[in-house]
Amino acid sequence: MGLLRTIVLGREDGFRARLRRAVLGGGGNAAKGAPTPAPTPTSDAGWGGASPAAAEPALGLHPEAPKDVTPPEGFEVVLHKDALAAGSVVEIIIGGTAVAVANVDGTFYATTNTCPHADGPLGEGSLDGRILTCPYHGWAFDVADGACKTNPDVKIETYDVQVVDTAVCVRI
Numbered sequence: 007m008g009l010l011r012t013i014v015l016g017r018e019d020g021f022r023a024r025l026r027r028a029v030l031g032g033g034g035n036a037a038k039g040a041p042t043p044a045p046t047p048t049s050d051a052g053w054g055g056a057s058p059a060a061a062e063p064a065l066g067l068h069p070e071a072p073k074d075v076t077p078p079e080g081f082e083v084v085l086h087k088d089a090l091a092a093g094s095v096v097e098i099i100i101g102g103t104a105v106a107v108a109n110v111d112g113t114f115y116a117t118t119n120t121c122p123h124a125d126g127p128l129g130e131g132s133l134d135g136r137i138l139t140c141p142y143h144g145w146a147f148d149v150a151d152g153a154c155k156t157n158p159d160v161k162i163e164t165y166d167v168q169v170v171d172t173a174v175c176v177r178i
């Protein structure tokens with residue numbers, strides 16, 4: 007039941023659960039027993055709608071993504087460097103593309119959010135060092151180079167990341 011629930015509803019502290027709480031209120035059924043994290047992006051773009059040129063910053067993360075930082079050419083500011091704890095990963099929409107951003111001991115990495123096995127949401131996975139494990143069936147990926155540790159024939163897309171002042175910037 008636990009795995010099925012995770013596949014259908016996502017992790018209790020995952021993107022989908024946070025979105026449910028943001029839409030339904032802080033006391034949604036999916037949040038029972040779970041800490042109450044801040045709400046997460048609520049833009050329609052977060053569900054595949056077009057946001058053609060800009061990142062959808064992780065609105066629910068604190069501190070919020072800085073607005074006074076000019077990102078390098080081709081990059082988008084996606085979050086504040088203190089908003090994502092070391093060992094954590096989050097899904098962020100950049101130009102309509104879902105990206106998983108991971109904090110590995112203070113170094114940020116970005117990969118596609120979509121697991122090549124069966125489209126699992128990698129941004130809701132778990133991070134152990136540089137290894138990001140998909141919440142659906144446990145395929146594991148190195149966020150630094152995209153190598154799949156479960157299936158060596160598979161590799162996920164990675165994106166360049168730069169930290170400018172307090173801003174984590176990603177180029178897709």
Ligand code: FES
Nearest residue numbers: 121124126140143
């Ligand atoms: S969808 Fe199956 S391991 Fe990711």
